Amino acid sequence: MKFTKGMWMMRDGVMANNCEQIREVTLSKDKTSLYIYAVPYKADVRALGGPMLEIYVSSPKKDIIRFKTVHFRGDLAKYPEFELEDDKLPLKVTESKDGKITVVSGDTSLIIGKNPCSFDFFYKEKPLTNIGQRYGTPLLSHMETPEGPHMRVQLDTRIGEKVYGFGERFTPFVKNGQVVETWNEDGGTATEIAYKSIPFYVTNNGYGIFVNDSGPVSYEVCTENVMSVQLSVPGEKLDFMVVGGGDIKTVIQNYTALTGRPALPPAWSYGLWLTTSFTTSYDEKTVTSFVDGMSERDIPLSVFHIDCYWMKESQWCDFEWDKEAFPDVKSYLKRLHEKGLKVCVWINPYIGQKSEVFDECKSNGYFLKNLDGNIWQWDLWQPGLAILDFTNPEAVEWYKNKLRRLLDEGVDSFKTDFGERIPVDVTYHNGSDPLRMHNYYVHIYNKIVFEVLEERRGKGETCLFARSATAGGQKFPVHWGGDCNSTLPSMYESLRGGLSLCMSGFGFWSHDIGGFEGNAPAEVYKRWLAFGLLSTHSRLHGSTSYRVPWLFGEESVKVCRKFAKLKNQLMPYIFGISNEAHKTGVPAMRSMVMEFEGDLGAEDCDRQYMLGDSLLVAPVFSEDGTVDVYLPKGEWTDFWTGKKVKGNGWRREKHNFFSLPLYIRENSILPIGKNEDRPEYDYASDLTLRVCSLMGTPTVREIYDTKGKKVFTISAVKKANEASINFVGNYKNITIDIDGKKITADKKEMKIKL
Numbered sequence: 001m002k003f004t005k006g007m008w009m010m011r012d013g014v015m016a017n018n019c020e021q022i023r024e025v026t027l028s029k030d031k032t033s034l035y036i037y038a039v040p041y042k043a044d045v046r047a048l049g050g051p052m053l054e055i056y057v058s059s060p061k062k063d064i065i066r067f068k069t070v071h072f073r074g075d076l077a078k079y080p081e082f083e084l085e086d087d088k089l090p091l092k093v094t095e096s097k098d099g100k101i102t103v104v105s106g107d108t109s110l111i112i113g114k115n116p117c118s119f120d121f122f123y124k125e126k127p128l129t130n131i132g133q134r135y136g137t138p139l140l141s142h143m144e145t146p147e148g149p150h151m152r153v154q155l156d157t158r159i160g161e162k163v164y165g166f167g168e169r170f171t172p173f174v175k176n177g178q179v180v181e182t183w184n185e186d187g188g189t190a191t192e193i194a195y196k197s198i199p200f201y202v203t204n205n206g207y208g209i210f211v212n213d214s215g216p217v218s219y220e221v222c223t224e225n226v227m228s229v230q231l232s233v234p235g236e237k238l239d240f241m242v243v244g245g246g247d248i249k250t251v252i253q254n255y256t257a258l259t260g261r262p263a264l265p266p267a268w269s270y271g272l273w274l275t276t277s278f279t280t281s282y283d284e285k286t287v288t289s290f291v292d293g294m295s296e297r298d299i300p301l302s303v304f305h306i307d308c309y310w311m312k313e314s315q316w317c318d319f320e321w322d323k324e325a326f327p328d329v330k331s332y333l334k335r336l337h338e339k340g341l342k343v344c345v346w347i348n349p350y351i352g353q354k355s356e357v358f359d360e361c362k363s364n365g366y367f368l369k370n371l372d373g374n375i376w377q378w379d380l381w382q383p384g385l386a387i388l389d390f391t392n393p394e395a396v397e398w399y400k401n402k403l404r405r406l407l408d409e410g411v412d413s414f415k416t417d418f419g420e421r422i423p424v425d426v427t428y429h430n431g432s433d434p435l436r437m438h439n440y441y442v443h444i445y446n447k448i449v450f451e452v453l454e455e456r457r458g459k460g461e462t463c464l465f466a467r468s469a470t471a472g473g474q475k476f477p478v479h480w481g482g483d484c485n486s487t488l489p490s491m492y493e494s495l496r497g498g499l500s501l502c503m504s505g506f507g508f509w510s511h512d513i514g515g516f517e518g519n520a521p522a523e524v525y526k527r528w529l530a531f532g533l534l535s536t537h538s539r540l541h542g543s544t545s546y547r548v549p550w551l552f553g554e555e556s557v558k559v560c561r562k563f564a565k566l567k568n569q570l571m572p573y574i575f576g577i578s579n580e581a582h583k584t585g586v587p588a589m590r591s592m593v594m595e596f597e598g599d600l601g602a603e604d605c606d607r608q609y610m611l612g613d614s615l616l617v618a619p620v621f622s623e624d625g626t627v628d629v630y631l632p633k634g635e636w637t638d639f640w641t642g643k644k645v646k647g648n649g650w651r652r653e654k655h656n657f658f659s660l661p662l663y664i665r666e667n668s669i670l671p672i673g674k675n676e677d678r679p680e681y682d683y684a685s686d687l688t689l690r691v692c693s694l695m696g697t698p699t700v701r702e703i704y705d706t707k708g709k710k711v712f713t714i715s716a717v718k719k720a721n722e723a724s725i726n727f728v729g730n731y732k733n734i735t736i737d738i739d740g741k742k743i744t745a746d747k748k749e750m751k752i753k754l
Helices: 248-259 286-297 328-336 357-364 392-408 434-457 488-503 523-533 555-568 570-582
Strands: 015-018 021-027 034-039 053-058 064-070 090-095 101-105 107-116 117-123 126-130 140-144 150-156 163-167 179-181 197-203 209-210 217-220 228-234 239-243 272-275 303-306 341-345 413-416 465-466 539-540 607-612 615-617 626-638 644-654 662-664 668-673 685-692 699-705 709-718 722-727 733-736 741-744 748-753
Touching: 021 626, 064 101, 064 248, 107 239, 117 328, 126 209, 150 239, 150 699, 163 488, 197 248, 209 228, 209 248, 209 662, 228 239, 248 733, 272 286, 272 555, 286 303, 286 328, 286 607, 328 341, 328 392, 357 392, 392 434, 413 722, 434 465, 488 523, 488 607, 523 555, 555 570, 570 644, 570 668, 570 699, 615 626, 722 733, 733 748
Parallel strands: 272 303, 272 539, 303 341, 341 413, 413 465, 685 733
Antiparallel strands: 015 140, 021 034, 034 053, 053 064, 064 239, 090 101, 101 107, 107 117, 117 126, 126 150, 140 150, 150 228, 163 197, 179 217, 197 209, 209 239, 217 228, 607 615, 615 662, 626 644, 626 662, 668 685, 699 709, 709 722, 722 748, 733 741
């Protein structure tokens, strides 16, 4: 939200009460909070009346400084709060001879000046950001506007500083110059609207900013002031945190330590998912023809997803199978399981008026209500649709019981669709503020479903396929990119969204291979297959037409087969980087700037990504197969040919449909399994370890079993013309492929001549 017109003037009807002088500073007795009393004038006088700002500085985690500013404290509204791991750390506070106060958490510090007041954040003495000033006045303000009161702050950026994140944003990857509104909406992938709005951003200057507010946060990213990120919220308080770390990876680790680490998805979830698509026929004969068709064509399949029409039209979501299409559900699901498949079904948190359960929920008070006490309804999506009130414990238990019954029938996972179309002119059972509940609603929704799955299937076997999220939603993977078009530009939009989401603390991400809306030309479908099957999770899904590969030509079948099998072979590596995401918060899919911070060429890269630390993937977005790929400095190994390529700039390549730029980073150990048919198998047996371009710095790779338990570790280092390789743990039938030279791993410690 913009408050000014240029450098000198405010918008009509806007007045700023800025923080200009600090009159009082008090450290709490337990040293966990610093209280600051500030006023909007610089003169050293006693004043009566007028606005003041109260500031509370604290540290919920090491290297995170929380900065909460309050104008009026009389607000009695009940706000939903993010689930934070707040350790309430003691602060180290000192005051210098010139009266400046230093607050320290780990290696992150805040230096506060009193009159004129100033706020500067550092990491190991390196300047991170500061509250910007205009004519010596800090732009930390209570704003009076025609739209009501707001709180705002401007945080300065440095020359060359670039801003990333804010959730899954389909706009350009570098957010400088954009206006970002954290307001979840169902807008597809071709607009600035987002399904997953996360009030967190990270910069290439080694810090992140998290706004601890579940409501709408408005960001002017180097727009209202071209060298500042302005953030503002409606109301009388502003609560933000500066997350230090020194580099993007560490910042993400610190942020997810606060908001939650991603759960580890089950190994089977990484295989290929096939769906019924949306508005197509779902009868058992059709479904069986798809499943058997994949098997007959030797395309490995792991999950079959049944979309909306497993229920009767206009009755979503009543959790009742359409008996005409599925007369014997348990037997049907059993037959799918016997084919080696897991089964996922579509759900949402809305109930159409035609559903038999509508009256039950109405009489029990399970729906959101209008301000007049009646049930809130509209006709979009489903006729007479009402929305379940997940702040009502009885409604939550009712919903969980519906899910439990489906799990008992044989369902393995749920696609938690929607959750964005949540009105604000409603009342909640627990009295929550509806404005702040709009984004937060989906967090409760996904958490409820995740809890039921974990209760029945156990940890390590729980997986959603979710469209929407807010801060902390990374704890309930997996998320997919929403409704995209079946075009190459939309494929590119999807990648940008995934990169931004993974810069926002999310460890895993997927998208609809071939696009959702429309019907992709075979050329687009084949390019998207390669991209989709080199993402953490892979799903063939559409709207009005099926996405089975033979409908796109025989070559599409071959492309699908090749990349589906390749992904299964890469599972020892992919599951390893997934365990890293689960343990540290560093995502499995990484932007180039995250992995190569400091490389100027990597800062704007949004047409390629790192799958983990060792594999560079560059999807092909052209009709003729031409692709530009950026290789950072170092020696890279072409995955397909084994050819060595010196990096330090851009390369233009041309690829057929059976390849794309796929490079192994120098000093890497890439484990490749023998099993092509399933994503879950013994990753510690019959394994080839591709060891590429060793250096004098040791490199390490950990191998896990399908339950997430570490089985063995391999480390390697180059010494003169010799490779020293060491194993710790249990393994069998391991082949070492060191730059094309294959050797059987028959000892725990090996020396190999290079």
